[in-house]
Amino acid sequence: MPAYTAPVKDMQFLLQDVLNVTATGVPGYEDLDAGFTAAVLEEAGKVASDVLAPLNAVGDRIGCVLENGVVRTPDGFKAAFAAMKEGGWTALDCDPDYGGQGLPYLMGTAVGEIFVSANMAFNMYQGLTHGAYSAIHAHGTEAQKAMYLPKMVSCDWTGTMNLTEPHCGTDLGLMRTKAEPQADGSYLITGQKIFISAGDHDLAENIIHLVLAKAPGGGEGTKGVSLFIVPKLLVQEDGSLGARNAVSVGKIEDKMGIHGNATCVMNYDGAKGWLLGDLHKGMRAMFTMMNEARLGVGLQGYAVAEAAYQNAVAYAKDRLQGRAVTGVANPAGPADPLIVHPDIRRNLMEQKSFVEGARALTFWGAQLIDRSVRQGDAAAEGLISLLTPVIKGFQTDKGFEMAVQAQQIYGGHGYIEEQGMSQFARDARIAMIYEGANGVQALDLVGRKLAQDGGKHVMAFFEMVKAECKAHDGDARMAGFVEPLKQASKQLQAAGMFFMQNGMKNPNAALSGSYDFMHLMGHVCLGLMWTRMAKAAYLALEAGASDTGFYETKIATGRYYMARQLPACGMHLARIETGADTVMALAAEAF
Amino acid sequence: MPAYTAPVKDMQFLLQDVLNVTATGVPGYEDLDAGFTAAVLEEAGKVASDVLAPLNAVGDRIGCVLENGVVRTPDGFKAAFAAMKEGGWTALDCDPDYGGQGLPYLMGTAVGEIFVSANMAFNMYQGLTHGAYSAIHAHGTEAQKAMYLPKMVSCDWTGTMNLTEPHCGTDLGLMRTKAEPQADGSYLITGQKIFISAGDHDLAENIIHLVLAKAPGGGEGTKGVSLFIVPKLLVQEDGSLGARNAVSVGKIEDKMGIHGNATCVMNYDGAKGWLLGDLHKGMRAMFTMMNEARLGVGLQGYAVAEAAYQNAVAYAKDRLQGRAVTGVANPAGPADPLIVHPDIRRNLMEQKSFVEGARALTFWGAQLIDRSVRQGDAAAEGLISLLTPVIKGFQTDKGFEMAVQAQQIYGGHGYIEEQGMSQFARDARIAMIYEGANGVQALDLVGRKLAQDGGKHVMAFFEMVKAECKAHDGDARMAGFVEPLKQASKQLQAAGMFFMQNGMKNPNAALSGSYDFMHLMGHVCLGLMWTRMAKAAYLALEAGASDTGFYETKIATGRYYMARQLPACGMHLARIETGADTVMALAAEAF
Structure with a gap:
């Protein structure tokens, strides 16, 4: 079974030597001295190695199960999720006003890489919640923020993003889900959403769905789309949980990978929802979170490749096969380790040089987001907006390619599920597709961002x-x-x-x-x-x-x-x- | 569920317009006029579309099961195998002396592509048999040929190739399986072989295992290796089946793909075997079949990509999403089909131009083998020996890449197993690994073939x-x-x-x-x-x-x-x- 060790030293090099964080003047970075960041990363690394990584194969093998309308996550996920909450990892870079620890997004990114490498599917429950948290934080009313954010920061409640419908993914203007305004200011949401990651599960008391839907009077296409908060269980004025909302899981998709995360068909049958942000401005509200979300997927690309690489290296050092062309390297053994062979080296160097380069780009991108958010730096915001499709598209293409190359190091053993290398490739594959397929990223880059x-x-x-x-x-x-x-x-x-x-x-x-x-x-x-x-x-x-x-x-x-x-x-x-x-x-x- | 239609017209173009087969002077090619080849390909296409393709997803979903030491193939495989035998497809390019139809290898290749595209895992039962048939045909005694070949041509008995052991795949010099000579001229084979495709199943009366093992006196490394015929059921002098041999299935591997084919751990516990070819010349005997076997895997690379491509095209024409940047293309619909978008075109053109190019190279390669075998053309033999690692390595790398690109056309739907696009990618992946991992192909090309x-x-x-x-x-x-x-x-x-x-x-x-x-x-x-x-x-x-x-x-x-x-x-x-x-x-x- 694959193992994982957090690359703390490589991360420290980026934070302290390359980005030189404490000297940047970004508010909050002054606390990020080497001792502090090392402590955080090492602690995250322990959770990753001891709790998350051992569940990665379990999640893949068992997957999520829909029983009587309720999704059951794989064995061990509940305990691991509790450990993540207890350790405060879900609150790391969230707003202290709502129970967060207020660390910079850069630190959330570094820790996020560690968790994704260890168990991508598991980490999505928290990752999606973070996305929904950000949306409510950016666009919610004070009352909405007070009602939802503390519970989402702690992951007592998790979140989802509902965009795709069976007939439209990229082209959301074709959306059919409807929102009917009610006398009390709420809306009734009706329609079907698909590919909803973490759409249902047994890890949290409640699930806060953010749903794009068309309210009357908004006009054609994406212009008529608004964003709504639709809780699984209605939240009462005192914050306690009330009745079940009219939202249900239609089915769980059987996917190529990330089996540990429940990808759901969600049916909204007149579910009660509340407008988040401005009416008919739902697309804009979604897009303000897009840089973060896409950076997060670009991170998945190289984070899974990192895990695959670590195991490929171990195998290449351990497996004895053939002799070095320049002379016997391991005279005491029946053969030399794979790593003596130039083509094995080429393969490993491609993985290593990509992963470390992508990590640097992603950390830099996270710093640009911090500059943009914490300093209102417009140049940083413009730059990360330009880089986002590159980070998402390029890194997930290459990340998948590298996971496939890592699998190749294992020869026939790489094709056997038991070894875990296939899972890395299958899991990494989704990152090229979701949060805007990579062709759409390229279109965004050339058709929009270059001329922005x-x-x-x-x-x-x-x-x-x-x-x-x-x-x-x-x-x-x-x-x-x-x-x-x-x-x-x-x-x-x-x-x-x-x-x-x-x-x-x-x-x-x-x-x-x-x-x-x-x-x-x-x-x-x-x-x-x-x-x-x-x-x-x-x-x-x-x-x-x-x-x-x-x-x-x-x-x-x-x-x-x-x-x-x-x-x-x-x-x-x-x-x-x-x-x-x-x-x-x-x-x-x-x- | 994916569909498949044999690209008969493209194949006819290659055979008749490009290779101009009847004018080549290769013995046997004189019969390959356009009417004849079209009839064969169309008939094969019907079997592929009607019988094999519908079982492709079934095989992937159900897989093979080991029960009480016996492997059960997926539902429908037995009937389909019977249909293949009845149609004479297993005998197409086999020696008429043993019940074959004697068609050139080129025609076997064209028909093989059709069957692989429709159902790669299923076709391997027959494909492995063909490989074992060729080995016995090339190296067997007259008695061995008479005993085994007719039943293998008809696929009443199937065949396997046993090379890999747990600790050695590429480096077969490390082999531990032993062959002890017996007084009656037979050997007792003892050892464990892994990754044995079609190692056991319920499609045939008997399975003829070809096993590499070390007989005494052969020296170190691959020099001491010999090839043995080890039938699952011993064959009596009158040709009837006798006692069960001491060979058993240890387990079936749980693989990334080709679930429909049983990849077995085979345990030989003093199993009775007979030397095939010369003592201590087993590696050479295996290698004489290598060009064919590797060409066959190179074919799998583009054949699976062809099937994936066909479905990607259908989806790109059908799925409405977005509008053409040059103006609305489908004014009657809510959006334009995907195929109007330049990046979708780029993707499809890459697939199309690769698959058609690889088919041409493979057919040409098959013709070189026919020239070599039927005419003793040494130049053709040298050329195909040079091209073999390119056909195997390049075409399987690209074939996998193209299957992944075809999956990408489907967006999120491509990641859902129900759509079948994931299976193409997962199945295609193995071709980069087996029959010599692609790094080994590159080594063979540069380290051996260039200077040959x-x-x-x-x-x-x-x-x-x-x-x-x-x-x-x-x-x-x-x-x-x-x-x-x-x-x-x-x-x-x-x-x-x-x-x-x-x-x-x-x-x-x-x-x-x-x-x-x-x-x-x-x-x-x-x-x-x-x-x-x-x-x-x-x-x-x-x-x-x-x-x-x-x-x-x-x-x-x-x-x-x-x-x-x-x-x-x-x-x-x-x-x-x-x-x-x-x-x-x-x-x-x-x-």
């Missing part, structure tokens, strides 16, 4: 990359980072230029390259991260850090990424520059 | 590509094929040159690039195939073919591949040329 605010944010990003390169001018040690980054950044700019020159005449010419652009930009982002990490590692070495091996490994891992991953940028640019000609050449009937 | 016979075969391949390009000199219509192919071929040659110049000093410098080389060569092969297909399509159009749309679609699909897939070659070359430096930089402990 007159292209200001993408220009700022290019300037940032340029400044980073310039900062290391003349530093020979950094040439292996700066040169590939410069070239990749130029290729990204050329792709953007191609879109500008061709997209106006023919939008298809830009959108045919959107997916490649997302990946090209992902590589540039990770190249930027590795450049920053390498510099931080050199600085630590210069400053006389005792663990020289750790920092040298960082630099070598970064060199791998720059040398062997950034060449993908040229390929993506070449593909982009072919435009729509070959992509759109066929009539639909020709397929 | 003094590099003669790879030089011949380059000459062939060059001649193909030259043949279309001055044909402006073909420039979109010839130019990218020339460039890709140059990149492949540069990679080979890099290996020659650096591999002698440091073998790791070559082997660090082996995986990239396999993919680079895969793209060159498919580029060559598309060039040939485009030319054949132009010729058909010139000759006044009535179905102009079909041929124009071929050309457009090829243009997509050349324009948008061949740019990967430059990336692979760049990666290769970084050598071992970054790949092997870390000590094992640093991971």
Whole structure:
């Protein structure tokens, strides 16, 4: 069965050496000294290794069961959820006004990675609650906040997000779920929602569903959509739980992975709901949480890959098979460990360099959200808005790919469920789909984010990359980072230029390259991260850090990424520059 | 539930227009006129659509069950297997001396694709039997052939291949299974074999296991390995079935996919076996079948992708979501079908252009095997030996990737098992692993095949590509094929040159690039195939073919591949040329 150990040292390197958190001036970051963050991460790591990771395979094997209208989670989930609540982990980055600990989102992200790596399906119960908490926190009335938030911060009550319907996922304008206004100011919600993660379960006293529905008078398409709070059990004025609301589970989906999380069909049959935020502005309310939610899914992409990688490394060191081509490496044994073979190394280096790069990007993204939320920094908000589809789309594509590569290290054993490597691949697969399928992320990036605010944010990003390169001018040690980054950044700019020159005449010419652009930009982002990490590692070495091996490994891992991953940028640019000609050449009937 | 229709027209195009089979002079090909091949493929297509495809999801859901030592296949498999036998499909390309129909391997390959697309797991019972049949046919005594082959051609008896043991898969020199010679000339086989596909089941009267084991006096490593025939039920001199042999099923593996095929742990407890081929030459006997077996797995890669693609297309045409960016395409409906969106097109074109290219390469490979076997053509044998790891490794990697992309078209619905798209991805995954994991294919290609016979075969391949390009000199219509192919071929040659110049000093410098080389060569092969297909399509159009749309679609699909897939070659070359430096930089402990 797979094991998991939190990569505390790698995280500490990012927080303390690379992001240098206490020096940033972000409110709340002043408390994040090395001793404090290490303590938090190590404690989270213990829960992850001891409580969550052992339940990962259990959740996959047993899954969730719907019995007499009630969802039962896998054996052990209840106790683990209680442990998470007791440890205060559900409240980590929530508002102290409602019982939260008020830590920055960055710390919630780091701890979140640890929990997702250990047990992605389990962590979703809490993750969805956090999303619903954020929505109510941002858009709720004072009364709503007082009524729901404390219980959601503690996860006594959990939350869900209800968007998708059988006939519409991406195109929510087609939505059919209706909200009828009542005399008392509430609404009656009627319709069917599907793919509702954590839609029902036995882990909490109540479930607070956030439901998109159409109220009268809102007009066509997404314009008419509003957001409603629909509790499973109605909450009485004194805060106690009252009658069962008219919401029920139609069925649990049988999925490829994340079996430990109940993905439900939810039927709303005149369920009582209350408007959250402004009438007919439901889409906007949802979208204000989108950056966080998508960053969270981008995190899942590399977090699952990290867990898979750890086990692939262990297997590669342990399994004896064949002899090193350069001479016997393990003369005492019948064969050498897999890790001596260059192609096994290539595979592991791809995983390692991706996961560490993606972690850096995600932590940086979390810091941008903190800057935006805690400092009202508009530039940070614009930048994270631009980066969000990249973090979501690129990291989940690559995360899945890396989980598949980790599985490959096991040979035939990787295909056997007992080993747990298949689960990583199957679980990671969903992250490419939900919270906006990756094709939609690419469309968001190229069709919306590039031109947002007159292209200001993408220009700022290019300037940032340029400044980073310039900062290391003349530093020979950094040439292996700066040169590939410069070239990749130029290729990204050329792709953007191609879109500008061709997209106006023919939008298809830009959108045919959107997916490649997302990946090209992902590589540039990770190249930027590795450049920053390498510099931080050199600085630590210069400053006389005792663990020289750790920092040298960082630099070598970064060199791998720059040398062997950034060449993908040229390929993506070449593909982009072919435009729509070959992509759109066929009539639909020709397929 | 997914549906499947055999792509008879595409196959006919390859057989008749591209390979021009009746004009090749290969013995047996003279019968393969268009009317005959169409009749065979259409008949196979009916069995596939009506009998096999409906059982694909059933096999996945129910799987195989081990009860009281006996494996039960999923509901409906028995009847379907009976139908396959009755239709003569198991005997198609077998030797008429033993009841076969004697058709070329090429036709077995085309029909095999159809059956694999419809139901990969089911088809393995027959596929493994074919492999064992070939081994006995090639290495058996006349008495052995007479005893086993007729029953295996009819699939009254099925076959298995037993190589892997718990502690060794790739490195068979570590094998522990023993063969003790008996006075009567037989051997007693003792040991445990794992991952035995179709190891036991209820579809046949008897199962003929081919087992690798170590007989005394053979020396260390793979040199001491011999191949044995070990029937489940002993066969008496009159051909009737006798006592149960001492071979039993330890367990069935719970796998990520191909649930319909029983993957067994087989325990040999002094089971009676008979030497097949020469003593201590078991590995060689196995390897003579390797080209066929690996070609068969490479076929699985694209055949499953074909089935996934067909369903992705149907979904993309049917599902209404969003509006075309260039203007409403379906004004009568609430939204446009997915297929109007450029990124959906990109996805579908990638699938389509890969599957059709891989089919061409596989059919060509099958023809090379026919040339080698039926004509003793050494050049053909050398060429297919070179191409085999490319067909196996590249096509199964890409086939899986394309099945995952097909699943992506379904959005959230693709993650739900009910839709069947997850099964395609899970089933396709195994092809990257078994019959030599793809890293081993890359090692075989770069470490062995490139230099085989003094590099003669790879030089011949380059000459062939060059001649193909030259043949279309001055044909402006073909420039979109010839130019990218020339460039890709140059990149492949540069990679080979890099290996020659650096591999002698440091073998790791070559082997660090082996995986990239396999993919680079895969793209060159498919580029060559598309060039040939485009030319054949132009010729058909010139000759006044009535179905102009079909041929124009071929050309457009090829243009997509050349324009948008061949740019990967430059990336692979760049990666290769970084050598071992970054790949092997870390000590094992640093991971």
